Amino acid sequence: MTARAILLVLDGVGAGELPDAALYGDSGSDTLGNTARHAGGISLPELRKMGLGNLHRIPGVPPVASPLASWGRSMIASPGKDSTTGHWEMMGLILEQPFPTFPNGFPADLLERFSLQCGRGVLGNEAASGTGIIARLGEEHLSTGKLIVYTSADSVFQIAAHQDAVSLDELYRCCGVARELLTGPSLGVSRVIARPFTGAPGAFERTPFRKDFSLCPVGPTLLDSLAGSGIPVTGVGKIDDLFAHRNINTVHVESNTVGIRVLLSQMAGVPGGLIFANLVDFDTKWGHRNDPTGFITGLEEVDSAVPRILASLRPDDLLLITADHGNDPTTESTDHSREYVPLLAYSQGCRGRNLGTRKTLSDIACTLCEFFGLPARFPGHGFLLSTKEENG
Numbered sequence: 001m002t003a004r005a006i007l008l009v010l011d012g013v014g015a016g017e018l019p020d021a022a023l024y025g026d027s028g029s030d031t032l033g034n035t036a037r038h039a040g041g042i043s044l045p046e047l048r049k050m051g052l053g054n055l056h057r058i059p060g061v062p063p064v065a066s067p068l069a070s071w072g073r074s075m076i077a078s079p080g081k082d083s084t085t086g087h088w089e090m091m092g093l094i095l096e097q098p099f100p101t102f103p104n105g106f107p108a109d110l111l112e113r114f115s116l117q118c119g120r121g122v123l124g125n126e127a128a129s130g131t132g133i134i135a136r137l138g139e140e141h142l143s144t145g146k147l148i149v150y151t152s153a154d155s156v157f158q159i160a161a162h163q164d165a166v167s168l169d170e171l172y173r174c175c176g177v178a179r180e181l182l183t184g185p186s187l188g189v190s191r192v193i194a195r196p197f198t199g200a201p202g203a204f205e206r207t208p209f210r211k212d213f214s215l216c217p218v219g220p221t222l223l224d225s226l227a228g229s230g231i232p233v234t235g236v237g238k239i240d241d242l243f244a245h246r247n248i249n250t251v252h253v254e255s256n257t258v259g260i261r262v263l264l265s266q267m268a269g270v271p272g273g274l275i276f277a278n279l280v281d282f283d284t285k286w287g288h289r290n291d292p293t294g295f296i297t298g299l300e301e302v303d304s305a306v307p308r309i310l311a312s313l314r315p316d317d318l319l320l321i322t323a324d325h326g327n328d329p330t331t332e333s334t335d336h337s338r339e340y341v342p343l344l345a346y347s348q349g350c351r352g353r354n355l356g357t358r359k360t361l362s363d364i365a366c367t368l369c370e371f372f373g374l375p376a377r378f379p380g381h382g383f384l385l386s387t388k389e390e391n392g
Contacts (some may be wrong), residue, residue, distance in 0.1 A: 002231075002272025005318040005371055006309075007090070007364065008263070009081065009239075009276075010302065012283035014326020014339030015056040015073050021338040024081060025153075026326075029337035031287070032058050034330040035299075038292045044299055046306035050321075050344050051352055056208025068310075069346035070383070072355030074322065074363065077379075082154040083283070084190040084214055086324025087242045091221040092365030092378030099155030099190040099215075103127050106157065110382040111149070114181055118174045120166075121130040121146035127153065127283055129334050130195055130206065131289065134160050139201040141165060147174060148195075153335035155190035160206075163196050168209055171196055179213040185196045190215060191242075208254035210284075212241035222365040225374050226274060234270050236262045237278030248276065256281040256298055260305045267312040274368065278324075288334050295329045310346070316382075318371050320364060345383065355383050 014031035021027055028034075033056060036042045041060030044052060051067030052058065078085045079098035088095070105125040115122055121144065123137045130152045137148050141162060148160040157178050161171045167380045175194045182189040192213040197206045226233055229249040236259050237249030252267075253259040256279045279302065286295040313319060326339030343355060345367075362380035370374050370384040 003316065003372055004270070004272045004275070004314065005320065005368055006263075006267065006275045006313075006320045007277070007368075008236075008309075008319070009087070009090075009278045010282055010323045010342075011237075011278050011280045012287040012325060012327030012336065013299075013323040013342065014328065014337055015323075015342045016340050017326075018075060018338050024338040024339040025333065026081070026328075026331075026339070027268050029326055029328040029331055029333075029339055031252060031295075031326040031328045031337065031339060032056055032342070034294050034328055035059055035292045036110075038330045039296055041297050042299065044303040046303045048343075050306065050346065052342065052344065054354070055342055055344075056340075067352040069319075069321075069344040070350075070353045070355050071345075072343045072358055072383075073340040074343050074358040075360050076325065076338075077362065080155070081325045081335075081338045082190055082236045083238075083324050084155075084242050086215055086341070086361060087239060087278075088221065089361040090324070090364040091217075091223055091243075091320065092362050092380075093217055093219050093221050094360060094362055094379055095218075100188060100387075101153065101155050101191075102151050103153070106149070106151070110181060110187065114149075114178055117177045117181075118147065120174070124148045124150045127151050129288070130158065130160065131204075133168055134195075134197055134204050134206070135202075138162065138197070138204045142201075153333070156193055157189050157191070158193045158195050160195040160197060162204070163207065168194075168196060175211065175213050183215060198302070207237035212238055214242050214244045216244040216246060220377070221247075221379065222368055225254070225377065226372065227370070229374060231372055232270070232273035233276060234264065234266055234273065235276040235278075236310075237280055238275050239278050248298060250276070250278075260301070264305075264308055264312055267309070274372075282292065283327050283336075285330050287336075290329045290331075290334055292329040309346060313346075313348060314382060315348050317347065318368075320344070320367075321346075321363065322361070324361075358383075
């Protein structure tokens, strides 16, 4: 029977500010802790059994004496706090330089070339909330056909367009133009993101047809090693976009609810290899919109799914649960936050251990190399022996 590992990323579910958080304007960020405090405590009984309260102080989720899983927190060694950085690092690729950001908008000459190649004008060109800029500029966009371009604290070039004014194919084509323009050494923006929306002025709504156009990984990743060894990779969510579809294809889903359903389906039908899943609603629906109530609802949904996930594991499967960055919905910022991320590792019949504070998310890549019997070729240290130690 082929070895199988499940890596579940709770997108944006941070576990307390990193030592350098102040450099990013994120002092005091604590996605799990602050969200729980905002509600006067939360109840996550299944994740508590796994050891979530052991790895971080979360009101309502106290530590347990003998967690089912091994538990710890991980630092992010790469500079930055975006999804691409976090996912690349957990696959063994640590960045030396952060992706460029454009808090004052993109250079005029870049937008001129973009407009010329797309055949459309541009509105916005500022750092803004996606829903906010659509509400403010959506009506002008409908009347002119100009594309709404904006960014955030992250390295992203986002293009919003109403589906009645710009078809999805046309929006994706324009994103492809931007991706080509933003791939050079000085403008190596992490992601170009299509942000389609619908509705009437005053009631615009973003659709599920978002699409990310990412840079190709700038070095080898665990996904490349798995492919080179003939070990299959399947996935759920936006992960393939983050790796520019290099050695991974995933099922895109419109919500955490569907993502959990697809993950369980894959666990029932995929015989081996890596199942790599991302639940993005924590980030896009609640973190970026400063909605702690929704965030808690999402955590409770994952908590209720834990027994089904554990029941779907085979005896020798390895389950890893982590995150890629923080996105504290209780702070004034609507952007990602520079935080530790939780780390839970579980395999049936294995004693839970304290994994401590890991210095890099690349420890996950090292652990999966050990698990699949691949040569160690990534920075960091695996924790498989801690996870796989048998009881007794």
